[in-house]
Amino acid sequence: MHAIGSPVSNTQPGFNLRVKKELALFFGLLFFGVALLPIAIWFVGQAVFGVYGGAGYADFFGTLSAKIRSGDPVAWFLVLSPYLVWQIIRLAALGWRTAGKL
Numbered sequence: 001m002h003a004i005g006s007p008v009s010n011t012q013p014g015f016n017l018r019v020k021k022e023l024a025l026f027f028g029l030l031f032f033g034v035a036l037l038p039i040a041i042w043f044v045g046q047a048v049f050g051v052y053g054g055a056g057y058a059d060f061f062g063t064l065s066a067k068i069r070s071g072d073p074v075a076w077f078l079v080l081s082p083y084l085v086w087q088i089i090r091l092a093a094l095g096w097r098t099a100g101k102l
Contacts, residue, residue, distance in 0.1 A: 025083075025086070026083055029082040029083040029086060030079065030080070030082075030083065032082050033078065033079040033080060033081060033082045033083070034068075034079055037078070037079070037081070037082065038060070038061055038064055039057070041078075042057050042060050042061075064078075
């Protein structure tokens with residue numbers, strides 16, 4: 001029987017560290033997708049397509065953030081795309097390693 005208050009842990013050693021690393025990666029790439037990616041998109045859009053139809057970057061970011069808050073799937077895909085690309089790269093590397101062992 002366990003003493004009161006002593007935690008029972010049946011997880012593998014290092015599991016918590018992996019979870020913390022993955023969460024740090026997720027939030028870092030989410031920050032990139034929310035803060036830095038829209039700046040890059042706006043500047044590239046200005047160079048390729050010309051002046052944005054709104055009142056500059058502030059209007060562009062305001063429109064994007066309103067769509068994120070309203071749950072627009074396209075806006076969320078844009079924001080989460082850095083993390084999704086990283087996961088696709090991981091899966092491709094896993095596939096190549098697995099295929100190499102066959």
